[in-house]
Amino acid sequence: MNELQKQYPDEIRQILAKYPPEYKRSAVMPLLHLAQRQNGHVSPSAIDEIAEILDVSPTDVVSVAGFYTLFHLEEGGRYRIQICTDLPCALRGAEHFLKAVCEELGVAVGETTPDGLFTVEEVKCLAACHRAPMFQLQGDGEIAYHEDQTIEKFRALVNDLRRHAQTHKEAA
Amino acid sequence: MSGYVLLRHRDIPDLHKLDVYLANGGFAAFKKAVTAMKPEEVLKEVMDSGLRGRGGAGFPTGVKWSFLPNKIWPHYVVANADESEPGTFKDRELLESNPFQFLEGLMLSCYAVQANVGYVYLRGEFWRIAGQIDGCIADLEAAGLLGEKLYGSDYSLRLYTHLGAGAYICGEETALLESIEGNLGQPRLRPPFPATAGLYGKPTVINNVETLANVPPIIERGAAWYRTFGTEKSPGVKIFSLSGNINKPGNYELPLGTTFRELIYTHGGGIPGGRGVKAIMAAGASSTLILANDQSLDTPMDYESTQQLGAPLGSASVIVIDDSVNIAWLVRKTVNFFKHESCGKCTPCREGTFWMDNIARRLISGQGSLKDIDLLYNVASQMQGKCLCALGEFSTMAVASGIEKFRKDFEALVKT
Numbered sequence: 103m104n105e106l107q108k109q110y111p112d113e114i115r116q117i118l119a120k121y122p123p124e125y126k127r128s129a130v131m132p133l134l135h136l137a138q139r140q141n142g143h144v145s146p147s148a149i150d151e152i153a154e155i156l157d158v159s160p161t162d163v164v165s166v167a168g169f170y171t172l173f174h175l176e177e178g179g180r181y182r183i184q185i186c187t188d189l190p191c192a193l194r195g196a197e198h199f200l201k202a203v204c205e206e207l208g209v210a211v212g213e214t215t216p217d218g219l220f221t222v223e224e225v226k227c228l229a230a231c232h233r234a235p236m237f238q239l240q241g242d243g244e245i246a247y248h249e250d251q252t253i254e255k256f257r258a259l260v261n262d263l264r265r266h267a268q269t270h271k272e273a274a
Numbered sequence: 275m276s277g278y279v280l281l282r283h284r285d286i287p288d289l290h291k292l293d294v295y296l297a298n299g300g301f302a303a304f305k306k307a308v309t310a311m312k313p314e315e316v317l318k319e320v321m322d323s324g325l326r327g328r329g330g331a332g333f334p335t336g337v338k339w340s341f342l343p344n345k346i347w348p349h350y351v352v353a354n355a356d357e358s359e360p361g362t363f364k365d366r367e368l369l370e371s372n373p374f375q376f377l378e379g380l381m382l383s384c385y386a387v388q389a390n391v392g393y394v395y396l397r398g399e400f401w402r403i404a405g406q407i408d409g410c411i412a413d414l415e416a417a418g419l420l421g422e423k424l425y426g427s428d429y430s431l432r433l434y435t436h437l438g439a440g441a442y443i444c445g446e447e448t449a450l451l452e453s454i455e456g457n458l459g460q461p462r463l464r465p466p467f468p469a470t471a472g473l474y475g476k477p478t479v480i481n482n483v484e485t486l487a488n489v490p491p492i493i494e495r496g497a498a499w500y501r502t503f504g505t506e507k508s509p510g511v512k513i514f515s516l517s518g519n520i521n522k523p524g525n526y527e528l529p530l531g532t533t534f535r536e537l538i539y540t541h542g543g544g545i546p547g548g549r550g551v552k553a554i555m556a557a558g559a560s561s562t563l564i565l566a567n568d569q570s571l572d573t574p575m576d577y578e579s580t581q582q583l584g585a586p587l588g589s590a591s592v593i594v595i596d597d598s599v600n601i602a603w604l605v606r607k608t609v610n611f612f613k614h615e616s617c618g619k620c621t622p623c624r625e626g627t628f629w630m631d632n633i634a635r636r637l638i639s640g641q642g643s644l645k646d647i648d649l650l651y652n653v654a655s656q657m658q659g660k661c662l663c664a665l666g667e668f669s670t671m672a673v674a675s676g677i678e679k680f681r682k683d684f685e686a687l688v689k690t
Contacts, residue, residue: 120434125474127456131439135398156456169458169617170439172398188360189559189607190517190593226442226611227360227559228399231515231593232523238399245401 106151110136114155127156130166134173139243140272142182143174171225172240179214179221181241181263187224190231199235200224202253206260219267220260279503279511280487281527283371290406292413295374301419303493304378307385309425311493316386320489322497324509329354329445329482330557330588332508332577335489341469342387342477349389350478352454353380353486355396355403356438356445360611361558361591364513364525365483369396369403372487373410377433379486381420382493384431387479391432395450398439407435442615446663447480449617460619461663482589484513504530508576512590516542519549519596531579534564535571538594545596553595553680556580557588559608560668563601563675584675601680602687605672606634612669623666626657630673637687647684651677 107114113136121128130152137148144167153160167173174182185203187196200211204222207215214221230236233249239259248259283289286298295301307316321336342349353376357365368376384392396404411433414420422430441459443449448462451473472478488510492500501509508530514537517523521543528537534554538544545551554570555561562585564570573579580587595604613627633650636642654670654677661667677684 120436122474125455128436128454130456131453132437135437135439158456162456166456166458170398170441172440188611189604190361192607193518193593193595193599194523225440226614227358227362229357229363229366229397231361231363231517231591232525234517245399247402 104151104154106133106137106148107155127158127162130156130158130163131170134163134167138173141177142180142241143177172245179241180219180267181239182221182223183237184223184225184228184240185237186226186228186230186234188227188231190227191234191236194231194234196235199251199253199256203237203256206253206257217264219264278527279491280368280375280484280513281372281525282375289372290370290374290410292374292410292417299494300374300490301378303490304381304385304419305425307382307493308427308429313386313388316382316493319493319497320386323488323492323500324497324507325485325488325492325500326508326510326577327482328484328488328512328589330359330560330586332587335481335485338469338481339383339387339479341467342479343470346470346477348391348476349387350473350476351380351384351387351389351392352447352450352473352478352480353392353394353483354445354447354450354480355394355400355483356442356450357400357483358397358442358445358615359558359560359589359591360608361517361555361593362515362589363517364515364589364591366400366403367513367525368483368487369400369407373407374414375490376483376487377407377410377414379489380433380481381431382489383479383481383486384433385429387477388429389479390430391434393454393473394433394435395444395454396435396437397444398437401437404435404437411435441617442611443617443663443665446665449663450480451478458617460617461665463662505574505576505578507578512575514575515589515591516594517591518555518593519545519551519599520594521546528575530576531574533572533574534592537575537592538571542594545594549596549598551594552597552599553601553604555593555595555672556590557586558591558593559611560588560664560671561585561593561675562671563679565679566595600638600687601676601683602634603638605676606631606638608672609634609669612665616665616669620662620666622657622660623662623669626653626661626666627669629653630669634673637684640687640689642688644685644688647677647681647688 117132133152235251236249288294325335326332444453444459449459453459468478504510514526551566554564609630613631618624654673
């Protein structure tokens, strides 16, 4: 048993049960989600472990991870603030909101705050066009939507997350 | 029209809970199908209803189901919950607030084609919703509505969710299948079509969430009832996702054939600041731009009438553009989206979206020339008809129609 199997035996069993036994490669995306749960990115050793579980090469696993935007092969902030600036959101002020968020945190798009907590990312449509400006927060193994945003609401959330991070050093 | 057909949760609190859904007639259609109807009778009812795919293509749903050959087994049904078209957020509301109606539709579809396994492919950003759907499936198993020998029949059915991870292309049905199989989400060359060689090489039906949510009321109340909504060729109700420069953005369930004017002004409350409408995008970022005028505003939103404006209705994600917007800026937005989402498999799309994005960026930054406008139009024209899947084709729609109908907006940005 490798590390991933030791850490999540029940989850891995449930994931594999979804697909025909002869097509267990189907589990590569669910296992990548699982491997990313704790640290917010998929480590090289996790790639090898997933490959071992599924009897595929590590290259197969890393190519899938690289194709999809929600998988991260490199470490980022604990919380990724993913702001949609696609057309419908932009018509409702999303680009101004993005700029205000960057100023608030003192980083540019793609950068991480010095405390390692927040990375600001610009993303494509999240199916929340009617509640723009909006962003999703990817971190601690979860993805949460924050809609009808203002910079005041954003500031309050950031303060909450900073407090949370002081008392909870790691994702649950 | 009184009462909702799809957005019933707006009238019935807590409809996302199984007991509430059951108390409001839930699973009557599925029980009727499994205990009293042959699979082909379910298929015929859906065919007679004239229901057409709500994901964008508008293909008749019953006809799609009928393509599955009876000599190759097993069959699969996959629900496409990858909703990612900019301007579209209708499936999300159904999944969040009326999930059992969608799941019942999926189960009816499975029964009609005698699939014993169905998958729900959700975009990765719907992580929270996927957990909710997993909970719904567990509730259905506990209630004996999913599992072995349902209602004492020989029919067994299991449903599973599969979570994507951020790729618009996975809404394309063959890319979606590749993604479930654990590969890059890149479209397949067709034929063979999924109806004969789909998931794991087996006959597969792929239907949009909204399409499936229409099926339980059709089976319960009949095709003739369903046809009392909409037009002859586009029967039924549709959820219109309204966004952009509009006072009341949101989802509106209306009969197909409702006019743009009624959607924008009666339901959507008009344009902020009382501004004029300049353009309408009826199919999200994939839209051919519609020049707003009395004729287009009074056009009924059904598959045929909208097409007469030269613009497909698609998934009916209506983005309203007011007269303060420069169309060249808008075109850059759409092109940048497609450049980001191009899967890279075929050259016209991978290279074409890259160069369209480059030229459009040059134009809107004031660094372009008149020749760049023609070059941009030329790249779009060269791509058309040459891409492996619809994504590449879609990426050219706003570019070509934008330059054809709003060329002055592009010229205004050129240094003279």
